[in-house]
Amino acid sequence: MTWEVLSIIGTIAFAVSGAIVAMEEEYDILGVYILGIVTAFGGGAIRNLLIGVPVSALWEQEMLFQIAILSMTAVFLFPNNLLRHWKRWGNFFDAIGLSAFAIQGALFAAEMELPLSAAIVAAVLTGSGGGIIRDLLAGRKPAVLKEEIYAVWAIIAGMAVGLRIANSPLELYALFFIITLLRVCSYTYNWNLPIKSLHVHKQNHSL
Template identity: 35%
Template sequence: MPEWIYFFDLCGTAVFALSGALAAGRHKMDPFGVIVLASVTAVGGGSIRDTLMGATPVFWINDPTYIIVILSTVLLTILLVRKPKRVPQKVLPIADALGLALFTIIGAEKALSMGLSGMSAVIMGLITGVGGGIIRDILCRQVPMVLRTEIYATASIAGGIGYTCSLSFGMADLSAMFLAMSTAFAIRLAAITWHLSLPAFDLRSQKPK
């Protein structure tokens, strides 16, 4: 893995660990609960991705730096964010949006590096981006964001498609990565800011004939 991709991967790990730690604080979990929630949020999606692609042992087992980043993020969050309820409400979704954008492209890049097709790369990017958040939300007894009407998975898919298409058109790796991450992050941020959502499939609203 190129050093710059590894750097972004660690940044995404820290961002998602922060997202999980803040979610744990809002649910009044103890320090062990914060570590667990931060960890599954940060490495859950990548673990599922590596398992599906047969890249085992999964990445964080081979490289303990990821665990160090998670534990450091948790420690700083516990020490610096003493009152999670006082943290602005948009901090958690914005941190989650940034992690989504970073991990989507990391997942797609790893799939392409293993010789998978562009479509498979988009799917692996999606799994990497949303997998940890799904586990986090389930542990918090919430419906995962990816299953609600919020524009979440759509942003990840758009980023993955943008990355694979940019590379196929000959764009440099770093430029393609920044463009795709910006696209995914901007779409998710717009959905948060203007409360954009997809139409719900609601059978209850249909009147029986």
């Protein structure tokens, strides 16, 4: 039951973030729903294709689809009221979604007895794949690959599950708490991965 609640929180956070990006890009209402759905479920759909889970399993999440649609509708109808709260709590809910989805994605691979690499890929795709697709559809550089430490936490979750470090329910909940805390710390304190820019070399070459 707890995992279901976490999945609902993550679905709402991802769907709302997709809807907000669509509205920032001035997409119409269809674009708002498409970007929201893609953000919430796109990563899981690609994960299913890669690790051999039937794609039809996606349609078994009817309740989550309904919750996502209601969330996006609320954002579209009452953007000003909800955005005030989103700016305060959005990143935290997103951290919960990242952690819960990454662990669940890794568990899919582990239950199928796939290797560690599959668990990591499944975790990353489930936790951050939807956000990458959202940004690409919106014509943006994927934020998870550029601005903040995000996918790294999904990789850690995938490794912990794939190596059986987190196996029991208690261990999985502890992993969830750790990944959520790391994500919160990374955006609170502006943690970033090293960046190597080639802009200077291009300018010198042009001169």
